[in-house]
Amino acid sequence: MKDKDFLMIPGPTPVPERVLLAMAKHPIGHRSSEFSAIIKRCHDNLKKVFQTKNDVFIYTSSGTGAMDAALGNLLNRGDKVLSLVIGNFGERWAKIAKAYGAQVDTIKADFGKAINPEDLKTRLDADVNKEIKIVTLTHNETSTGVTNPLKELVAIIKDHGALSVVDGITSIGALDCKMDEWDIDVLISGSQKGFMIPPGLAFLAASEKAWKVHEQCEYPNFYFNWSQAKKSHAADTTPWTPAVNLIVALDTALEMIIEEGLDEVFKRHTNNALMLREGIKNMGLELFVPDESIASHAITSVLPPHGVSVPDIRKTLKNDYDIVVANGQNDLKDKIFRMGTLGYVSERDVLTALASLEATIKKLKG
Amino acid sequence: MKDKDFLMIPGPTPVPERVLLAMAKHPIGHRSSEFSAIIKRCHDNLKKVFQTKNDVFIYTSSGTGAMDAALGNLLNRGDKVLSLVIGNFGERWAKIAKAYGAQVDTIKADFGKAINPEDLKTRLDADVNKEIKIVTLTHNETSTGVTNPLKELVAIIKDHGALSVVDGITSIGALDCKMDEWDIDVLISGSQKGFMIPPGLAFLAASEKAWKVHEQCEYPNFYFNWSQAKKSHAADTTPWTPAVNLIVALDTALEMIIEEGLDEVFKRHTNNALMLREGIKNMGLELFVPDESIASHAITSVLPPHGVSVPDIRKTLKNDYDIVVANGQNDLKDKIFRMGTLGYVSERDVLTALASLEATIKKLKG
Numbered sequence: 001m002k003d004k005d006f007l008m009i010p011g012p013t014p015v016p017e018r019v020l021l022a023m024a025k026h027p028i029g030h031r032s033s034e035f036s037a038i039i040k041r042c043h044d045n046l047k048k049v050f051q052t053k054n055d056v057f058i059y060t061s062s063g064t065g066a067m068d069a070a071l072g073n074l075l076n077r078g079d080k081v082l083s084l085v086i087g088n089f090g091e092r093w094a095k096i097a098k099a100y101g102a103q104v105d106t107i108k109a110d111f112g113k114a115i116n117p118e119d120l121k122t123r124l125d126a127d128v129n130k131e132i133k134i135v136t137l138t139h140n141e142t143s144t145g146v147t148n149p150l151k152e153l154v155a156i157i158k159d160h161g162a163l164s165v166v167d168g169i170t171s172i173g174a175l176d177c178k179m180d181e182w183d184i185d186v187l188i189s190g191s192q193k194g195f196m197i198p199p200g201l202a203f204l205a206a207s208e209k210a211w212k213v214h215e216q217c218e219y220p221n222f223y224f225n226w227s228q229a230k231k232s233h234a235a236d237t238t239p240w241t242p243a244v245n246l247i248v249a250l251d252t253a254l255e256m257i258i259e260e261g262l263d264e265v266f267k268r269h270t271n272n273a274l275m276l277r278e279g280i281k282n283m284g285l286e287l288f289v290p291d292e293s294i295a296s297h298a299i300t301s302v303l304p305p306h307g308v309s310v311p312d313i314r315k316t317l318k319n320d321y322d323i324v325v326a327n328g329q330n331d332l333k334d335k336i337f338r339m340g341t342l343g344y345v346s347e348r349d350v351l352t353a354l355a356s357l358e359a360t361i362k363k364l365k366g
Numbered sequence: 367m368k369d370k371d372f373l374m375i376p377g378p379t380p381v382p383e384r385v386l387l388a389m390a391k392h393p394i395g396h397r398s399s400e401f402s403a404i405i406k407r408c409h410d411n412l413k414k415v416f417q418t419k420n421d422v423f424i425y426t427s428s429g430t431g432a433m434d435a436a437l438g439n440l441l442n443r444g445d446k447v448l449s450l451v452i453g454n455f456g457e458r459w460a461k462i463a464k465a466y467g468a469q470v471d472t473i474k475a476d477f478g479k480a481i482n483p484e485d486l487k488t489r490l491d492a493d494v495n496k497e498i499k500i501v502t503l504t505h506n507e508t509s510t511g512v513t514n515p516l517k518e519l520v521a522i523i524k525d526h527g528a529l530s531v532v533d534g535i536t537s538i539g540a541l542d543c544k545m546d547e548w549d550i551d552v553l554i555s556g557s558q559k560g561f562m563i564p565p566g567l568a569f570l571a572a573s574e575k576a577w578k579v580h581e582q583c584e585y586p587n588f589y590f591n592w593s594q595a596k597k598s599h600a601a602d603t604t605p606w607t608p609a610v611n612l613i614v615a616l617d618t619a620l621e622m623i624i625e626e627g628l629d630e631v632f633k634r635h636t637n638n639a640l641m642l643r644e645g646i647k648n649m650g651l652e653l654f655v656p657d658e659s660i661a662s663h664a665i666t667s668v669l670p671p672h673g674v675s676v677p678d679i680r681k682t683l684k685n686d687y688d689i690v691v692a693n694g695q696n697d698l699k700d701k702i703f704r705m706g707t708l709g710y711v712s713e714r715d716v717l718t719a720l721a722s723l724e725a726t727i728k729k730l731k732g
Contacts, residue, residue: 003391003392005392005394005395007392007393007394007395009395011607012393012394012395012396012607012610014392015392015393020390020391020392021390023389023390023611024386024387024389024390025369025386026369026371026373026380026381026386027373027378027381027558027564027565028371028373028378029371029373029375029378029690029692030378030565032690060426060427060428060431060565060566061426061427061431061589062426062589062606062607062608062609063606063607064588064589064605064606064607065426065427065589065606067589068587068588068589072588077585095588096588099585099586099587099588099591100585100588101585190607192393192607192610198393198609198610198611198612199393199396199426199607199608199609199610200426200566200608200609200610200611200612219443219465219466219467220465221434221465222430222434222438222461222462222465222466223427223428223430223431223433223434223590224589225465239430240428240429240430240431241377241378241428241429241430241556241558241565242428242565242566243428243564243565243566243609243612244378244558244564244565244566245389245564245566245612246564246566246609246611246612324395324398326395326397
């Protein structure tokens with residue numbers, strides 16, 4: 001049905017009407033006091049959602065922009081980086097580090113698995129001269145639906161002394177991620193996920209330790225420059241003209257998150273994901289990540305039943321039931337489909353998705 | 367009056383209701399065929415507005431992001447850059463070039479003046495070893511309201527052999543700028559100006575000659591990478607999740623520009639600016655750029671009358687007449703105010719602004 005699609009992809013995610021209407025207002029001047037008040041509220045609420053006392057910068061960019069902003073403000077050519085790769089988004093960190101001329105080593109886990117903390121510890125213990133400057137990792141791997149044991153991994157990185165640079169794009173605002181308590185050095189996220197607004201904004205926060213490394217960065221990014229961002233943050237503004245309407249949307253969405261309560265938001269994501277997983281198993285389908293201890297509560301990857309193809313499932317779900325789910329990426333293309341329960345998703349939505357998926361499978365099995 | 371502000375700043379500019387409503391719809395998946403069709407239309411129409419056969423990339427960023435994208439895909443450390451500076455935005459090119467480790471030389475004109483083509487010719491003729499790789503310049507200088515003689519300047523740069531890298535942020539879609547006919551090598555723009563949509567998107571097109579220089583760039587940008595952007599452009603998509611709702615807005619706005627006709631759009635901007643300038647002179651105020659041959663038809667800078675301050679004019683225009691005009695920047699702060707007639711501005715708006723400005727001045731003179 002036209003204009004009826006419900007997005008269950010891992011971003012963009014459904015946007016509340018209250019947010020859409022706020023976004024649809026005429027833009028106001030980005031250097032006005034009215035807009036500064038909005039930015040200030042966003043800054044304050046972003047700290048709550050990031051669970052940090054550090055400044056959280058708002059960039060006008062995709063989430064990948066914030067990843068670039070992280071490494072582009074820390075790396076000098078030749079620096080050693082260790083990238084923990086459990087999927088495409090972990091791989092992206094490695095690519096960005098290489099683009100800055102870093103020497104990149106990786107620890108890879110099979111897709112569908114998480115990083116084993118022991119493997120990380122062994123590798124970092126072997127770095128006796130402390131040459132590894134940065135370890136990049138992904139909290140929730142969007143391409144597989146796996147959540148890394150972030151707290152443990154970050155603690156091991158901290159013991160070694162390297163900086164932990166964490167992609168929280170599909171976790172912040174959906175899964176618990178305590179930047180300060182867990183001692184994460186750089187944490188980034190994007191707007192079109194747990195934040196319930198359309199794509200176009202990205203966020204970054206850095207620890208004091210990361211700021212010291214930034215000071216040693218010879219040629220930091222210009223557009224994404226941390227020092228510029230910090231100066232502007234202190235004045236409740238942004239260095240360059242930001243996406244004004246998206247920031248107004250963010251302000252509204254953050255208000256909704258704070259109203260619901262961060263713990264309640266996390267609980268809702270957990271409940272929705274568990275219900276989805278249970279329903280999928282009950283209809284005889286197989287989960288790509290059966291291990292409950294690492295299964296994402298934001299994105300659930302599902303294997304198609306024997307004799308039914310992923311493209312057919314996606315097509316039927318979309319054409320007959322107005323539900324959009326994602327295909328697998330790269331090697332996992334047509335092998336799994338991915339259902340997001342990320343952001344503005346209620347129990348009713350999960351029931352709807354389960355009913356539609358069941359009807360789809362029945363239809364396709366004939 | 368609440369929510370009644372009319373923006374006459376040089377961006378964000380007024381957004382048509384048709385565009386706001388398109389933008390307010392639920393986001394759709396950025397990898398869907400529906401969205402590819404939208405991107406394709408934008409790509410085609412952007413070429414028309416840029417007056418080029420080159421691909422025009424859509425970046426999710428501020429205009430400054432596209433400036434970074436221009437130099438960050440061309441420069442190696444130590445490269446020689448000549449920056450033509452007639453205001454803050456010309457200065458920004460020089461800052462970005464330095465951030466990439468370039469050796470930057472400048473030609474400056476007094477603020478309120480344009481670059482004299484003779485000065486450029488003399489400087490480039492002196493570069494007998496052709497060491498200057500890139501000349502950066504601004505088509506329309508937003509901070510002063512001056513339009514450079516772009517066609518002439520670009521021709522001189524072409525004769526020398528350097529690349530011309532042009533900021534068209536407040537010119538494209540407002541002032542005539544023929545990328546291919548004038549042989550501009552890199553041309554960038556931003557969404558919240560002539561394009562009549564809110565901030566958050568930026569555009570970049572590069573000539574074949576610029577692409578050859580890009581191939582020599584050792585460490586090109588990651589987020590803004592041209593080669594990635596080109597590959598995605600060919601598939602009517604973007605490398606990273608774009609600002610979906612802003613692209614839907616862009617699609618609508620470009621349709622409006624094409625409907626009106628590009629020449630009609632330029633004529634409207636010229637007529638509006640000339641009417642505004644005439645009205646301002648008639649009420650006894652002084653124009654900051656009296657020279658008609660270089661006065662911008664997008665932004666008009668005005669000196670306050672004796673005994674009346676710029677902040678008071680801006681405050682009264684906003685509080686009593688719901689019109690927002692911009693202050694001067696840096697050294698020009700409180701010395702001039704700037705009125706944008708950029709984008710979705712009609713003759714009625716100019717009359718309204720003149721009437722309100724006249725009433726403001728009368729009120730303040732007491």
